[in-house]
Amino acid sequence: MNFLNLATEVIDLRSFSNLWYWIALAALWSRASHWVVGVPFDMVTRAGRGHERSLHDMRVLAEVNVNRILTLVELSGPLMAGIAAFVLTGLVVLGWGYAVEFCQAVFLLMGPMTAVGLLNIHTARKLRQTGYEDLPRKLRNHRLGVQMLGVVSIFCTAFWGMWTNLHHGALGL
Secondary structure, three states: OOHHHHHHHHOOOOOOOOHHHHHHHHHHHHHHHHEEOOEEHHHHHHHHOOOHHHHHHHHHHHHHHHHHHHHHHHHHHHHHHHHHHHHHHHHHHHHHHOOOHHHHHHHHHHHHHHHHHHHHHHHHHHHHHHOOOOHHHHHHHHHHHHHHHHHHHHHHHHHHHHHHHHHHHHHOO
16 A cells, blocks of 8 residues: 555545544634634633723723724725625535535635624624723623624534535445
8 A cells, every 4th residue: 555545545635524624613713702803802801800901901902903893894895795705605606506515615614704704893883882881791792692603603514514424425425
């Protein structure tokens, strides 16, 4: 048995049966729920407990990131929305219309992350409108929304991945 045969037996290049895909999915959602509108959640937790320095740092980081997010949306929001719609539509067509498993896998990563981006924009607007009052609670609520989206997304991805693996296994592909 040569090295290439051994490598292709050990490393399956299909997306949903590849361990690296699932590691990337876990890392992506871990990062998305840790950074709340650009503020690390451990800082939000310390600020919520009354740690004065963390409260100050959290507010500064939140203001900087809210301004950054909303400036980006104001300057290139329609262009970014158009590009995202084009890419996501292309992935759906290629993934499910032409049965390209890699495109399905990428869509199941990018689609929910697009929703997280929209949730970040919504929270950023709400924070600016309210003058950053009750900031720790709003950031905790935002994180809860991201985590709920993550649970649903991971469930759907796992369900689709298992179905795809079972389907390919039954067909011997």
